[in-house]
Amino acid sequence: MFRVVRAENLAPDIYRLEIEAPRIARKQKPGQFVIVRVYEEGERIPLTIEKADPQRGTINIVVQSVGKTTELLNRLEAGDAILDVVGPLGQPSEIEKFGTVVAISGGVGTAMAYPTAAALKKAGNFVISIVGARNKKRVILEREMRDVSDELLITTDDGSYGKKGLVTDGLRELIQNGTHIDRVLAVGPIVMMKAVAEITRASRIPTIVSLNPIMLDGTGMCGGCRVLVDGKSRFACVDGPEFEAHGVDFDTLLHRNAMYVDAEKRSVERCHQEMESHD
Amino acid sequence: MIDRADSAPNSLPRRERMKIPRQQMPEQPPAARATNFTEVNLGYGPELAAREALRCLDCQKPACMRECPIGVKIRDFIDLIIAGDYLGAAAKIREDNVLPAITGRVCPQEDYCEGSCVLAKKGESLGIGYLERFVADYEHRMGVVHMPATVPTGKKVAVVGSGPSGLTVAGDLAQKGHAIRVFEALHELGGVLSYGIPEFRLPKEIIKQQIDYMRATGIEFETNVVVGKTVTIEELMKEEGFDAVYIATGAGAPLFMNIPGEQLNGVYSANEFLTRINLMKAYKFPEYDQPIVEIRGKDVAVIGGGNTALDAIRTALRLGARNAYVLYRRSEAEMPARAEEIRHARQEGIDFRFLTNPTEFLSNGDGWLGGVRCVRMQLGEPDASGRSRPVPIEGTEFDLPLSVAVISVGTSANPVIQRTTPGLATDKRGYIQADPETQRTSRTGVFAGGDIVTGGATVILAMSAGRRAAKSIHEYLTTGVW
Numbered sequence: 001m002f003r004v005v006r007a008e009n010l011a012p013d014i015y016r017l018e019i020e021a022p023r024i025a026r027k028q029k030p031g032q033f034v035i036v037r038v039y040e041e042g043e044r045i046p047l048t049i050e051k052a053d054p055q056r057g058t059i060n061i062v063v064q065s066v067g068k069t070t071e072l073l074n075r076l077e078a079g080d081a082i083l084d085v086v087g088p089l090g091q092p093s094e095i096e097k098f099g100t101v102v103a104i105s106g107g108v109g110t111a112m113a114y115p116t117a118a119a120l121k122k123a124g125n126f127v128i129s130i131v132g133a134r135n136k137k138r139v140i141l142e143r144e145m146r147d148v149s150d151e152l153l154i155t156t157d158d159g160s161y162g163k164k165g166l167v168t169d170g171l172r173e174l175i176q177n178g179t180h181i182d183r184v185l186a187v188g189p190i191v192m193m194k195a196v197a198e199i200t201r202a203s204r205i206p207t208i209v210s211l212n213p214i215m216l217d218g219t220g221m222c223g224g225c226r227v228l229v230d231g232k233s234r235f236a237c238v239d240g241p242e243f244e245a246h247g248v249d250f251d252t253l254l255h256r257n258a259m260y261v262d263a264e265k266r267s268v269e270r271c272h273q274e275m276e277s278h279d
Numbered sequence: 280m281i282d283r284a285d286s287a288p289n290s291l292p293r294r295e296r297m298k299i300p301r302q303q304m305p306e307q308p309p310a311a312r313a314t315n316f317t318e319v320n321l322g323y324g325p326e327l328a329a330r331e332a333l334r335c336l337d338c339q340k341p342a343c344m345r346e347c348p349i350g351v352k353i354r355d356f357i358d359l360i361i362a363g364d365y366l367g368a369a370a371k372i373r374e375d376n377v378l379p380a381i382t383g384r385v386c387p388q389e390d391y392c393e394g395s396c397v398l399a400k401k402g403e404s405l406g407i408g409y410l411e412r413f414v415a416d417y418e419h420r421m422g423v424v425h426m427p428a429t430v431p432t433g434k435k436v437a438v439v440g441s442g443p444s445g446l447t448v449a450g451d452l453a454q455k456g457h458a459i460r461v462f463e464a465l466h467e468l469g470g471v472l473s474y475g476i477p478e479f480r481l482p483k484e485i486i487k488q489q490i491d492y493m494r495a496t497g498i499e500f501e502t503n504v505v506v507g508k509t510v511t512i513e514e515l516m517k518e519e520g521f522d523a524v525y526i527a528t529g530a531g532a533p534l535f536m537n538i539p540g541e542q543l544n545g546v547y548s549a550n551e552f553l554t555r556i557n558l559m560k561a562y563k564f565p566e567y568d569q570p571i572v573e574i575r576g577k578d579v580a581v582i583g584g585g586n587t588a589l590d591a592i593r594t595a596l597r598l599g600a601r602n603a604y605v606l607y608r609r610s611e612a613e614m615p616a617r618a619e620e621i622r623h624a625r626q627e628g629i630d631f632r633f634l635t636n637p638t639e640f641l642s643n644g645d646g647w648l649g650g651v652r653c654v655r656m657q658l659g660e661p662d663a664s665g666r667s668r669p670v671p672i673e674g675t676e677f678d679l680p681l682s683v684a685v686i687s688v689g690t691s692a693n694p695v696i697q698r699t700t701p702g703l704a705t706d707k708r709g710y711i712q713a714d715p716e717t718q719r720t721s722r723t724g725v726f727a728g729g730d731i732v733t734g735g736a737t738v739i740l741a742m743s744a745g746r747r748a749a750k751s752i753h754e755y756l757t758t759g760v761w
Contacts, residue, residue, distance in 0.1 A: 023509050037466055043559065043569035044466075068568055084466040086503040216559070216569075219464050219505055220693050221474075222551035223533045228542055233535055238695065252542045255646040259544045263570030270565050 031093030106188025377450030383412025442470020444729030447745030531693025540640025
């Protein structure tokens with residue numbers, strides 16, 4: 001059992017959970033993730049580690065409610081427990097002094113971009129962050145991102161905060177203004193990462209994306225998280241989750257991630273019915 | 280061959296013994312079991328077991344014992360069954376085998392003890408596996424599992440992986456008085472026994488029992504630890520005070536076929552398909568949350584001819600598949616699966632297509648699997664494995680409509696530990712190098728065995744590596760000499 005120490009609401013449907021997991025806290029590096037199973041009948045899902053505190057023996061995960069498991073996680077309060085948490089899994093982000101790095105994140109992806117952006121900043125890079133969200137209420141980790149960025153641009157779809165538009169507009173503008181960019185990191189919805197890759201492909205800027213395929217064991221045993229990179233099948237759990245964006249087949253990933261949509265809908269509906277009958 | 284001393288409990292003359300037919304294993308009828316996950320074999324009762332045991336010829340030099348990879352004293356435990364001492368028989372097996380209820384169910388006896396049984400030369404071999412299972416289950420029902428007392432040595436051993444090899448090492452070393460902690464990456468113990476082998480062949484309850492017995496002897500288990508990620512081998516030895524480590528993480532990574540269409544929805548590795556069902560209980564969706572694609576009324580094929588392939592396709596059948604095919608590129612004679620599993624699968628209505636190899640998975644036009652293109656094969660010259668090499672026959676391609684395909688063509692080495700353990704030698708294919716006698720690796724105090732050393736093999740071979748490793752680890756801990 002892994003105890004929840006703190007649960008904090010960051011935005012509508014988005015919570016930050018601090019979880020006691022001393023072994024993971026000691027080993028976590030930016031870019032890595034955990035797999036959690038909330039309760040005995042639960043499924044296993046991967047979640048990125050936002051931050052680890054080896055002294056306190058805790059890790060933070062940031063969760064957006066998109067299905068039954070994430071909804072259950074976001075109902076947890078301090079003192080509750082998660083049945084299984086395993087990690088840190090995946091390859092850590094590649095951290096070195098590249099020069100100028102643009103860290104682009106959308107929605108809850110900002111929680112995944114944050115630790116890597118922080119490490120890149122610490123390694124001496126000039127970090128320009130572009131944080132996107134649908135609207136003002138959904139912008140998360142603004143203060144944290146500001147702390148680790150030399151420049152921060154916020155975009156919202158509806159213009160309720162920062163600049164109106166998409167993160168890709170911000171990136172395009174930087175390129176058009178002649179900003180020299182050595183590397184781009186993009187974390188967020190698949191369509192966003194794909195759009196970023198299209199832009200930087202033309203400018204030949206090395207671009208890293210953090211992929212989020214459906215996973216099961218997270219240790220390379222099942223191959224369910226296979227993604228096509230440069231036409232080859234790679235396992236996101238052990239070879240990734242970060243890959244060079246220009247080789248990634250995003251359309252196949254998008255399609256594979258929709259494999260269980262019907263089942264997920266059924267699961268959520270059933271869960272809501274059960275909750276109502278308990279009220 | 281002469282009879283043993285007069286004290287042998289079997290007073291029946293040899294000629295009479297040979298007249299007794301092999302006692303049939305009571306089974307669920309095929310039509311019934313094809314729709315449930317309850318165990319196929321129901322097990323001998325005392326009467327059947329006693330009669331079967333009487334068939335043993337009490338060989339002076341029993342070939343069965345010589346062939347057993349873990350050295351179970353087969354003749355001795357059979358004698359105890361004949362004498363009516365079932366608990367004594369179980370204790371006798373436990374001297375060499377910490378998982379008798381499991382090997383009694385899944386060991387390919389026809390390749391070892393039963394394959395070498397003298398009775399098999401003129402008829403059917405002694406039902407050694409069935410008898411082993413009987414005494415192990417009897418012992419459990421009686422609730423008196425005899426675990427030998429031990430004197431603590433003060434030495435600590437970390438076992439990485441709770442599959443058959445890890446459990447064997449843990450059991451053997453605990454009997455020597457060493458403190459054992461087993462680390463498991465998944466949330467459930469048992470390794471391939473839990474995630475790989477289905478309920479209808481090895482009920483989870485049996486695994487749980489065997490592990491509970493081990494726990495009772497003081498062995499500790501820690502789940503959710505991926506050694507190499509959560510903690511390294513070096514940290515286990517330097518910071519957590521383990522005097523030796525045994526690596527038994529299994530083969531790990533599933534092989535795909537590298538043919539077009541493998542990314543289509545509905546194409547699974549056998550590991551994923553079976554893990555969703557066995558470990559995550561997707562067959563109970565939506566009571567359990569982990570889903571699997573719809574199988575009911577669909578056409579499903581497994582590619583491969585091993586036990587894992589048959590486990591997968593028989594699982595699909597139980598989930599309501601309309602057609603359940605085995606596509607195997609060689610012929611039936613070359614199938615690596617246990618004879619009993621092939622027989623059971625056929626009884627249940629599995630459609631075997633031998634000398635058939637997929638060349639492409641076909642889309643239904645919407646990103647989902649719609650069919651598979653196959654080519655017919657013929658057997659050519661023997662290859663490196665000694666089996667005839669299958670060769671495609673030109674112009675024999677045909678398409679088979681399919682909604683779900685399960686690829687079960689083997690595994691490759693999982694690299695997690697090798698990448699994070701400096702100085703741990705591996706072979707060309709990435710498997711850990713270990714001495715075949717002592718299971719020692721290139722790093723002092725570190726031993727390895729099972730599939731992560733040999734590549735995908737069987738439960739019993741993983742256990743035999745565990746036995747050798749336990750002996751060698753004990754020697755190392757006692758003498759301190761590497």
